[in-house]
Amino acid sequence: MSTSIWHRDNAEAVVAEARNLINKQLPQASRRQFLARGLTLGGLGLLSGCSIDDSPTAEAALTRISHFNDRVQGWLFDSSRLAPTYPDSMITRPFPFNAFYDESKVPEVDASNFLLEVTGLVANKRRWKLDELRALPQYAQITRHICVEGWSAIGKWSGPRFGDFLRAVGADLSARYVGFQCADDYYTSIDMATALHPQTLLALDWDGQPLPPKYGFPMKLRMPTKLGYKNPKHIQAIFVSNTYNRGYWEDQGYNWFGGS
Ligand SMILES: Nc1nc2c(c(=O)[nH]1)N[C@H]1C(S)=C(S)[C@@H](COP(=O)(O)O)O[C@H]1N2
Numbered sequence: 001m002s003t004s005i006w007h008r009d010n011a012e013a014v015v016a017e018a019r020n021l022i023n024k025q026l027p028q029a030s031r032r033q034f035l036a037r038g039l040t041l042g043g044l045g046l047l048s049g050c051s052i053d054d055s056p057t058a059e060a061a062l063t064r065i066s067h068f069n070d071r072v073q074g075w076l077f078d079s080s081r082l083a084p085t086y087p088d089s090m091i092t093r094p095f096p097f098n099a100f101y102d103e104s105k106v107p108e109v110d111a112s113n114f115l116l117e118v119t120g121l122v123a124n125k126r127r128w129k130l131d132e133l134r135a136l137p138q139y140a141q142i143t144r145h146i147c148v149e150g151w152s153a154i155g156k157w158s159g160p161r162f163g164d165f166l167r168a169v170g171a172d173l174s175a176r177y178v179g180f181q182c183a184d185d186y187y188t189s190i191d192m193a194t195a196l197h198p199q200t201l202l203a204l205d206w207d208g209q210p211l212p213p214k215y216g217f218p219m220k221l222r223m224p225t226k227l228g229y230k231n232p233k234h235i236q237a238i239f240v241s242n243t244y245n246r247g248y249w250e251d252q253g254y255n256w257f258g259g260s
């Protein structure tokens, strides 16, 4: 499969991560259960030695490991554990721009008639004006954004807690996923535990001013517990669901949970 983003480094990283999770982080009981289900550490080790670039079998095996990895990350996710925060003096300036296109192609969203769509497992499906989002309690946070392309940067985002917003729309908080559709056709989805994490913000401001277009106007979901590609910019529609829906990069092989 030559179009695959899996290459040897990536494969080894996934295998090393899986092995590390099994060895060090899974509680003894779940580890025994896991091993009893037939996947052994030796089996994982063999995968890193096979020809990852062009073997559909290895590709399928790695996809399975990545899905397993999603579940492990979901189990290990501790909703009371906070990501580090930083002082103002550590903010990265200029803050990097990144998207699947060039900066000249950033979508221009009109603020005056913008309405956020909310659908799926929510009691209140009406559309939200930006002012209504600003009327919810606002929180500011300085956190590190980590991009899998090999850079990280510290930035300041503020807006309502996403959990407060989900409660305000009467979302079914026992649903499994929250999905996002963006103005630039980007899309992603996250687990409900992360959606409700106290540091997950529906960011309206960046560095004390409304989000500039390149950083995601009119709003971005900012999660310091997840990698950059899981943080959607230019959000237009939010849906709550029990149906697994992936994402722009996730559909090209990036791990779905994407914890940082
Ligand atoms: N709508 C949208 N959101 C997106 C992306 C994108 O291309 N479109 N790229 C993601 C990736 S890979 C990164 S690293 C961050 C970059 O955010 P920044 O421009 O604020 O640094 O946005 C994420 N969210």
Ligand SMILES: [Mo]
Pocket: 098, 146, 147, 148, 149, 228, 229
């Ligand atoms: Mo990224």
